[in-house]
Amino acid sequence: MSESDSPVVLIVEDEPDVAETYKLWLQGDYEVRMAQNGDEGLELLDESVDVVLLDRMMPGLSGDEVLSNIRERDLGCRVAMVTAVEPDFDILEMGFDAYLSKPIRSEQLHDTVTNLLERSEYDSMLQEYYSLVEKQATLEATKSSAELAESDQYTELTEEIAEMREGLSDTLGGIENDDDFIATLRGLDDGDDN
């Protein structure tokens, strides 16, 4: 997240008209940054960027190359590939988090960005959930059940865990679709320890 309250979206797109349109649609809700090609995109990328809209076909560095660079640098951002045609391969296996095929409508763009931000939210909730569960397990492993029954800390922890579990199943509908499922697992593989 950036220092301002709005999430940051980076648009990497070589056609200025198209990039401007996306910006117009998004700037009411997000802080929008623009790059005209892959190299510029990589320069503008830092920890503050939450979502990248990446055109696949660009002169110079291609979208795929930018993506692998992002994954290598282990930046926590989510990447949506923008393509002219619907891809006939599995974009999930390639490491993209979502794809959009042109022409893109405003509503579609908003939905995709919202979904990608929700995935990041899910990841951090899952991390927090784990920390609570680990604390609880440590207490359970070191204290007798009589001690646990009297421990306020343990009671609070148990309540927090139940709440967090519910929160997780509300976010992303608790991983309802395959894209969310794979993307979340890839986050674990990357060893994202935020």
Next chain:
Amino acid sequence: MYDLSSVLDFDALEEVRPGSSILLSGPAMTGKEQLAYDILADGARNGDGAVVVTTSDKAQNVASEFRDRVPTLENAQLGVVDCRGEGGSEQGVIDGVSVHQVSSPGDLTGIGIGITKALEGLHNSGRTRGRLALISLSTMLTYTDKKTVFKFCHVLSSRLDAADYIGVFTIDSGAHDQQTIQVIKQAFDGLIEVRDAEGGGREGRVLGLANEPTNWKQL
């Protein structure tokens, strides 16, 4: 509802809610793996789909073991995700069983893609019910840390919940410290524990699926 009581005779297993994920825990050599297969085979005899995620058995062996248990097994009723990382080219549909190879038990994205394809295959053949077994979490824990395995189990449970499947995950309780088992347990809706019984044979109990844990009972 899923009725597992014909495999394990407990009232608490008569009506397992779709979407439940169950940890099957016990020391080595207590037949956890066989129990997991029994639960899947019992469902398959009644038309449920089956997905086996294996870290130790060759996909072909899983398939033939399954056929022995379920002679009526139909095409596209079983999917195997082979995570040994030795499978090579045995991909796709082999003798009516869909097989997916994954590079290692630590490749969570690969396992996820394999499961997704297996679920898709079952869905496309019109099955709305199914059971998944992951054998075993202990092997995964040697490839990746408990935090990652915990999160993986939670996310996979959520996915199974959305599909209205049930999941059975085996873990060797003697291979990990108590804290690790406690953590992993929390990713599941219920727990089936097995152990060697004092007078020989083995016994089991069920926790988390009914209001009270059941008593230990000879299996």
